[in-house]
Amino acid sequence: MAREQFDLIVFDWDGTLMDSTAHITRSIQAACQDLGLPVPADQAASYVIGLGLREALQMAAPTLDPADYPRLIERYRFHYFLKDQATELFAGVREMLQALRDDGYLLAVATGKSRVGLNRALDQTSLTSLFDGTRCADETFSKPHPAMLHELTRELGQGLARTVMIGDTTHDLQMARNAGTAAIGVTYGAHAASSLEALQPEFVAQNVAELSAWLREHA
Template identity: 70%
Template structure:
């Protein structure tokens, strides 16, 4: 039976599949504190989630002298690696991915994480074999540039018009729009629902269970 709308489903990782938003915010704040810098508030730190790490820290800590950013990156990684083994998937993620895979969808990840960071997370969650392709911010242009989605569709032989991009940030949704894919939001991650809905996603899910149901009804 022909699909209604999509053949390829692309997920963001942090804040969409992995419950890591609060940890990332705390690690950005801790890195700034370590170096005696002005500590960004939660809103500023969470807004940059989804971008590549270097770009995210430059946005969260604007005006910092260039030679200090590598030190901030090092401190961020120190704090994050001390906690990432305790991070968990949102409830329902494993079941949703297994079901979508069984239905024959192509599944992919487009993330602001580094390749090393994503591989660690995929191995820790035993999801490496679930995804047909993945793309990280240190391999291509960072969100909201469309390159990740363009590269994933080329690699898998898919059509951007039959691709949905699911994410918890405006960076994810804007990337989908820029690429000509369908943007779909989840409101339980980093960015507030009012900012997500301003980009007119096809749907905004408030839980993984709701996201799964929508994909089954509309995919």
């Protein structure tokens, strides 16, 4: 299959490939409750998904003394890992990735997860072999800084103009804009369609089937 626009397709993880948005939101809220902090509403808690963990919790709990963020991180991880194995890939993700791989695209992940967390998720889903490169928030700058995309394109020898970032948050799309790559939004994760559309991505998909179909026709 001829690759029309892109050679490298970079995916966010949570809320884009993995159906984990609600679980992360509840874990943030439970961690705040454990420390007696104001519990952010669902929209506020889900808004920070995609950022590095420390950056996300700083935004979700702005009144907390910075010295106490390690305690909040520990409580978040406690709640997250209680039900981590219950989270699953969105329907159709595995087939979409395999089809893209079979068509010769380079695939990568740029995520707010830690390296340990992403490796664990890749192992649990048996997807490690499908990705040519990955970047995590604890290895470089958090989204929306362009570093993840700049580092992945350099590592894989690809041009920014032939790279597309796919994600469910404005952090993902703003990172793509900052890096100089194309972007695609998906509305089945953390951020509302209107927020994604405001950043003028190439396409906004309502579900994995729409995303897969667009990539087959246009990528």
